[in-house]
Amino acid sequence: MTATAQTASAVPSTVPALEVKDLVVRYGRGRRARKDVPAVDGVSFDIAPGETLGVVGESGSGKSTIGKAVLGLQAPSAGTVKLNGQDITSLSLKQRSRVVADLRVVFQDPYSSLNPSRTIGQTLVEPLRLMGIRGADALGRARAGLESVGLPGDAVDRYPSQFSGGQRQRVAIARALVCEPKVVVLDEPVSALDLSTQAQVLNLLADLRDQRGLAFLFIAHDLGVVRFLAQRTVVLYRGQVMETGPVDAVSSAPRHPYTVALTAAAPVPRPAEQAARRQAREAAGFGVAGAAQPSATGCPFVPRCPLSTDLCADQRPPLRLVDANLAACHHAERVPAL
């Protein structure tokens, strides 16, 4: 399948901290991989220094695969990834070690992402060693890193099991930031935390971003969480960008039926509101995740979309400007207000 140009772009006055262009990722090898639907299919975006771009979508929509391609953990099948203007798409492992300090990651699960047999100090010093920083200098930076995320510096001597989930995620953030990166991939960094801890960690991330001018690629299921931290967002479905734009506009006035369905499906703390949303979603006629396979040439949302027509099954809609957002929908003007 040909990758279409699907761009989420700010108007950066400087070189973007991160630039992804026409990214395609297929898992597997050989004929099987060529036949399968790509996990990521023609995705483009850029992130300016100090900016957060949210990536939202249901489970399996390709969010983590984008993160893995950016981090060099999964080779792209096509497209480019640039860090501070430098093409890092096909760096060898050795070459990548030179950019590793500028590009860091925080994963979802604070329990599995920290090695239980290593002290927090050993965990924080490890990435510094790759940069040639050792001994007392490295330990001093590890202590300062812990203090910057609200933990005591002497936590370097403790083990992960001695911390709560929220505290472990602070350690994971300190580990990401101790190298003073330019770009951080945050793959569902608060999904495993309870609501009040989520808010604390999101506030911490916002403060650190603003103090240090960090660019965040912030991956989440939920537009509500993304809205807290991001300026712009990309809504992903089956590896393709359905809608993108300023996060407030995408959340409050979506122009793509999938964004409407995603917003209506987002969990809310009040059961009555949750039930009302579910009824509204059912009344609107949105199908469920895992519905029938769409045609390869048309819009991927056809099997679930109450607005679909023959045109939708025949032609894949390009992203186009509708109000404040770019939406990949032939009938975006007919999408009902939330």
Ligand SMILES: Nc1ncnc2c1ncn2[C@@H]1O[C@H](COP(=O)(O)OP(=O)(O)OP(=O)(O)O)[C@@H](O)[C@H]1O
């Ligand atoms: N290592 C892999 N090998 C083969 N297929 C994979 C692999 N990792 C992911 N996939 C497939 O690629 C698609 C995208 O997966 P990905 O993990 O990027 O989704 P996601 O949006 O991050 O989902 P979640 O919200 O559940 O984390 C899915 O269909 C998934 O099954």
Ligand code: SF4
């Ligand atoms: S292009 Fe058609 S099927 Fe796709 S989201 Fe728009 S109305 Fe629905």
Ligand SMILES: [Mg+2]
């Ligand atoms: Mg994921």
